[in-house]
Every structure is written in structure tokens, then in C-alpha cells.
Amino acid sequence: MKSAAILSLVAAVAAVPCTGSPKYPTTTIAGIEVVDTQLVRDALSLIKNSGLNDYVVKHQIRSWLFGAQQLNNNATLKSIVDPEAQAITILLHDLGWDQSPDSPWTTKENRFEVDSANAARNFVRGHKDGKKWSETKVQQMWDAISLQGAYSIAISKEPLVWGSINGIANDYRGPGIFGINETIYNQIVAEFPADDLLYGTNETFKWFCEYKPETTYDTWVEGWGTYFVPGYDPTGHRQVDQFRTVF
Template identity: 45%
Template sequence: MKFSSITSLLTLAASVAAVPQKRCAAGNSTLPYTNIAGIDVVDTPLVRKARELMEANFEPFLIRHVYRTWLFGAATIANNATLAAKIDIEAHAVACLLHDLGWDTRDNSPFTSNDKRFEVDAAIYTANFIRENGVKGEWSAHRIQNVWNGISLHGTTSIGLYNEEINVAFIVESINMDFPGPHPKFPVDDYNNIIAKYPMDGLGEGTNKAFTHIATYKPAVTYDTFLEPWGVAFVPGYNPVGHRLFDRGNPNVTSPPPKRSFHSLQ
């Protein structure tokens, strides 16, 4: 073999090695990925834009929360061959990163409405975000609907976890993995690495602030939901009686639930 041919082969090998690493994703496609806290995660332009959106608009406690949900899910996928073969990792990433857009407490927030649950606000915004920023032709109505469903159902796990579409159910599961302590579906070392980079500091206080804000400014969407206790505990004059499913069949039961003794919010 001529020296020039050997040189050409070496040059080609070097150029191939320089291409960003790729991993198999659902549907036998290949996507670029990066490593965060020791976990391999998808790294498409859409995912990077979702990360930038969160980091530019929300408090650190919530940014850390959405990163943990994404990384916990990614760690689970890496340790489960069935999930690795079936999960749409780009849709999963965007859903996890943007699932709490409805927590925005700023006036005139671009992410929230006056008449919808926070999960629905986030689902609507994220679906439109994908339509605007996703690669045209790659985001079918079904893929977008999976993201919408996963985000809108993440606060209703008794339904969402049992969705027949695995991509929806796993978005809900990943979001709800963010509780203290290692998760049995991925290694303890992965959990420790994620928590070290994205600690849980401020999550309780931030959750109280966001849910109290929602119960204050649009109480109607919190009655008969898991946010109702925040309104009862922290919002003066909040009374779900008359607005609940229970009240339809029990119109003569008028006493409000007892006020809970939580620490006051500052």
C-alpha cells in the first residue's frame, strides 16, 4: 500500500473519531448525547433549547428538580433493555425538563394561564415549543401528544403511571422519582452522582411558594386536586366547599376542612 493511501486512511479514521458520539434511541434512530453527572443523556438542539429555557426563567431549586427527573429517568433507561428499546429519549428529555413551566410565579408569565391547571399550562407550552423548535418532519402528532399527555398527567400518578403508551407512563414515572433516597431502578452510585450535582436544597420551600401562588390567583383550578391542601393551609379565605365532586352529592355538608398548622410562608 502506498504511503499516500495509508495517510488518507489515517486522516479518514481521525475525522470519524472526531464526530460527536451517538447512541441508539427509540425507533432505531441515532441521536447525539452528552454526559451529565455521570449519566449519558440525549443532546439534540431541541433538548439544549429546553435546557436554556428553564435555566433562563426559573429559580435554581426548580432547575435542579427538572434536571434530577431527567437524569433519574435516563439512568433507569440505561439499566433496562426494554426501556432502552422503546423510550423516545428526546421526547422524554424535553418533557422532564419543561414539565413544571406552570410553576412560574411572575406577573404576566408567558407559561401560565388564568384558567388551567399548572400541568396543562406546561403541556400546552411544551407542545408548541416542540412545534416551533423541533426538526420539521421528525415530530409527528403522536410524539407531541405523548409529551403533552406525560406532562399533563404527571400530577395524577394514579392514572398517568398506568397509561398504555409506555412513553407517557415513563415520563410520569421519571418526574415522580424525585423523592429523597435512591431509587431501586438504577444504581445507588448514579443517584449519588446526580444528587451531588443537583442537590435537593430549596425544593420544599419552593414547592410551597409555587403551589400557594397558584391557589391564590386561580383557586378554581386547584379544588379537588392535590394542590387543594396548599390553599386550605396558606391562602386566607380559600374554601373548596361547594366546588368539589363530594359536594355535589352532599350539598348539606358545608363546613370547610380544618386549617392545617403549617409553618407560615415568608
């Protein structure tokens, strides 16, 4: 896997001093040292008090902790991935999962990845500290969130992009990857249980296929509609269907 190759390369040069990433105050959550800036605290407050389903909130927090520990495990990786930007990217990566009728983030016309990326960008641009971010950093955050369902593309992007995606991947794939061992995994899950992750994800993707099916046709979410949603039919909405009418 390309991501494994990247991390192996990083591990081989881990003795290189950290020089590229800004220094931030830190705190400890579930035994993991994490960035503790006002921007990160406000992002945490946002998701905890937003009305998002609890499984989404816990998923975003666990993913952040996994991502942060991946940086803590490797000095070189930490020197090329801004930990504050990684924190905001991961903590806000599923704002588009909000199913409330008056959601400030979820739209009928956008894929959930785009809704989430737009919401995160608006949060950063509207925050007094986020206004200090470069446009490059904001764009890479947007790219990471919008590409969360396109892992094979994301790992070919900038370090902030794949350095965030790998934290999210860890929550679904468990210990034994990206330097997260069972001890670390278990201490995070003990504080933020993952027993409802798969159920919640399944219910959310079914909801996308019911609530805004046009955004799921010809995407990786389409399968949830095909298997779980009565009457869902992507036929005629996929790229391949255009060719089937000709050949």
C-alpha cells in the first residue's frame, strides 16, 4: 500500500529534527498529547454542542487522537504536518453528516464530503485565529475532507491531506497500522467508545441515499442505496450509463 510505503520512508529518517511545523501549546486527552489552541478548543466545542449524533462526534475525536499520535510517533512526520491544521481537518471532517432539518452544514445538492469541507472552511475563515491561516493551508484542509472517500487519490496529495486521512482510516481499520498499537488504540476507545461506529456509519449512508440520492449516484456511497434503500435506483445517473446507450 502506498501509505505504508510513505510511512516507512518517514520512519527511516525519523531522526531529522522538527523544523517545518509551528510549535503549539499542548494538552493530553485519553493519554494522547494533542494541540491545545483556541481554534482547536472551539472546533471541539462546535462538534460537541452542534446536535450531531454522538457516534459522529466520537468518531471525529477518535480519528483526531489517532492522527495526533501518528505525528507523536514520528518526528519527521510531525515536522511536515501542521498539527493544528490536522486537528481542525479531522475534527470537522464529517460536519456534513448532520441530519437535523435545519442543519447549517448539510445541503440537498452537495455530496457530504463537499458539505463537510465547505463547513470546515467557513469555520476557519470565520474564526479570529483561523483568519491567520494561509490560503494554501485552508485549501489543503478542504482537499483532505473532500477526498476522504477517495483514499487512493488522497495519499498522493500533500502531507496535511494524507496525514489527516490516515487518522480517519485508523478509526475504521483498528490497531496495527500507521504506528498505532493495541495499547494506544484501546486507551482511546476506552474514553471514546467505538461500539456504535459501524452502525452509525451505515445509518448515515442510508440516510444520504434516501434524503439526497442525487449526490450518491456514481459514488462510493451508492452501494448503501442499492443494498439498503427500497426504490433506490442509480441507473441512468452513472457515467457508464451514458456509454451503455451508445455501445
